[in-house]
Amino acid sequence: MLNEKVEKALNEQINAEMFSSYLYLSMSAYFQSLNLAGFAAWMKVQALEELYHAMKIYGYIEERGGRVTLETIEKPTRQWESPLNAFEAAYQHERKVSGMIDHLVNLAIDERDHASNNFLQWFVSEQVEEESTADGVVQKLFMLDREMALRAFNLPPDLKINVLTAQV
Ligand SMILES: [Fe+2]
Numbered sequence: 001m002l003n004e005k006v007e008k009a010l011n012e013q014i015n016a017e018m019f020s021s022y023l024y025l026s027m028s029a030y031f032q033s034l035n036l037a038g039f040a041a042w043m044k045v046q047a048l049e050e051l052y053h054a055m056k057i058y059g060y061i062e063e064r065g066g067r068v069t070l071e072t073i074e075k076p077t078r079q080w081e082s083p084l085n086a087f088e089a090a091y092q093h094e095r096k097v098s099g100m101i102d103h104l105v106n107l108a109i110d111e112r113d114h115a116s117n118n119f120l121q122w123f124v125s126e127q128v129e130e131e132s133t134a135d136g137v138v139q140k141l142f143m144l145d146r147e148m149a150l151r152a153f154n155l156p157p158d159l160k161i162n163v164l165t166a167q168v
């Protein structure tokens, strides 16, 4: 039988994973609106992964003879300032989720629920990957920005400019 407190927290985590899925699907729609089809596809896959996380917890509660309880899923943000801003938001969101998983593990340990602790360890590793992936995209976008900034105008030898009068 599943510990009552752990059951409640696991149900809350199902909701958080469903929200993650919703958030990334919303980011996918945002990227599609910018005609960034590749980014949109990436986010759609991410949304499916989050749905899988929710179903993994759902299945675990069932397996332990607990009761799955579904709540309202919060409305996700629709618009971001830039693609970089969206990925920064994704990274921050994953950090928040990692904190939630850590709390869940702490609870399982406090309640001496070793099975749930063991089950949750998969999510601990998964969050390390999730944070690293999102941060990796942020770093790539920053790198591209830095690279773009390096472009300099090289004066073609046939173009004579009088620097003092700025006349071509
Ligand atoms: Fe997740």
Ligand SMILES: [Fe+2]
Pocket: 020, 050, 094, 097, 130
């Ligand atoms: Fe995630």
